[in-house]
Amino acid sequence: MDHAAGRSALVSCGRRLDVLGFTPATDGNVSVRLGADVILVTPAGREKGELSPEDLLLVDLEGRIVQGAGRPSTEMPMHLLCYRRRGDVGGVVHAHPPIATAFAAAGVPLDAPVMPEIVLTVGTIPLVPYATPGTEQLAQALEPWVDGHDAFLLASHGVLTLGRDVREALHRMERVEHLAKVTLAARLLGGPRSLTDTQVVSLLSGATPPGRPAG
Numbered sequence: 571m572d573h574a575a576g577r578s579a580l581v582s583c584g585r586r587l588d589v590l591g592f593t594p595a596t597d598g599n600v601s602v603r604l605g606a607d608v609i610l611v612t613p614a615g616r617e618k619g620e621l622s623p624e625d626l627l628l629v630d631l632e633g634r635i636v637q638g639a640g641r642p643s644t645e646m647p648m649h650l651l652c653y654r655r656r657g658d659v660g661g662v663v664h665a666h667p668p669i670a671t672a673f674a675a676a677g678v679p680l681d682a683p684v685m686p687e688i689v690l691t692v693g694t695i696p697l698v699p700y701a702t703p704g705t706e707q708l709a710q711a712l713e714p715w716v717d718g719h720d721a722f723l724l725a726s727h728g729v730l731t732l733g734r735d736v737r738e739a740l741h742r743m744e745r746v747e748h749l750a751k752v753t754l755a756a757r758l759l760g761g762p763r764s765l766t767d768t769q770v771v772s773l774l775s776g777a778t779p780p781g782r783p784a785g
C-alpha cells in the first residue's frame with residue numbers, strides 16, 4: 571500500500587471507530603503495514619475521530635520511529651507482534667467496543683459458533699488472559715494465540731482484530747461487537763444455540779467464499 575493511501579485508510583478507520591462509539595475519549599489504536607518492515611500507527615493520547623494524515627507515525631518492526639513527531643500508540647508492542655508473526659496481516663485495529671468489552675470484562679468468551687457470517691469472516695475469537703494495557707506483557711500474553719486467529723477478546727480490556735488490510739480488520743471489529751450484542755440478547759431469551767459440528771463443516775465447505783457470506 572502506498573503511504574498516502576495508508577494514511578487515508580487510518581484516518582478513515584479512526585473516524586469510523588469514533589462514530590461507532592468503539593473508542594471513547596482517546597482509547598484505541600490502529601495501524602497499517604506499508605512495506606515488509608514498516609508500519610503506520612496512530613499517535614498516543616489522541617481522539618481517533620480527529621486525526622489528520624500527518625499525525626500518523628511511521629515505525630519499523632522494532633518500534634523505532636522512522637518518520638513523524640510525537641509518541642506512537644502505547645499498544646504498539648501488540649501491533650508489532652502481529653506484523654512480525656503474521657506476514658499475511660496488513661492492518662490491526664484495537665478498540666473498546668462496549669458490549670464485546672463487557673464480555674471481556676466478565677471473562678466470558680465469544681468462541682462458540684453462533685452466527686454463520688462470524689464463522690466465515692472472523693472465525694473463533696479466543697479470550698486472551700489479562701495483562702497490563704500498554705506493556706510488552708500484553709504482547710506476550712497475546713503471542714500464543716496470534717497465529718491461529720484474526721480476532722481476540724483481551725480479558726478485562728477490549729478487542730483486537732487483524733486483517734489483510736485495515737478495512738478488513740475494522741469489519742472484523744464491527745462483527746465482533748455485533749456478535750456480542752446478539753449473544754447478550756440471546757442469553758436473555760434462553761441462550762444462543764451453537765451451530766453443530768456438521769453445520770460448521772457444511773458452512774465452511776460451502777460455495778460462499780470467506781468475506782462474502784450469503785445474506
Ligand SMILES: [Zn+2]
Nearest residue numbers: 598703727728
Ligand atoms: Zn485498549
